[in-house]
Amino acid sequence: MLTFENTWPYEKTMDDIYLQECPFCRKTSVLTSFSEDSLELAKEGIKQLLIMPCCYGKLTILKADDDYLWADEKLRENR
Template sequence: MKLTFEYTWPYERMMNDLYVSECPFCKASNVLTSFKEEQLALAKEGVKQRLIMPCCHGKMTILNADDDYFYTDEKLRARP
């Protein structure tokens, strides 16, 4: 599966916490996730992880991650 921009979502790390600037499902801003460092490390290795957004309980399946983006199995944004 080719991972393209539509299947990505940016995140930010502050101290040991991971935030998304906007929820892809309900559009809430500055959402503190419950995603742990261990989960991020596994995602960076290509181990599928599930992130449940605390604001609306939307579910994101993360196939991979880098230092800036989650790569998911569903389109989260429109093509630029």
């Protein structure tokens, strides 16, 4: 079962997918190479690989919704 700890928020502006902050190096306003097609496949539950352009950290995206990417690893602290 996926928990909220495995999520990371994203924003879509036109055809670009941004992360407010990289979950690995904490760089802000990261423009990803994640395409609209990859996002749609993730929304269908098809695994996608997202390589962060800032630090080359790898995220395996298991699914997506309109606000969050759901990864196969813990991305945030349980607060």
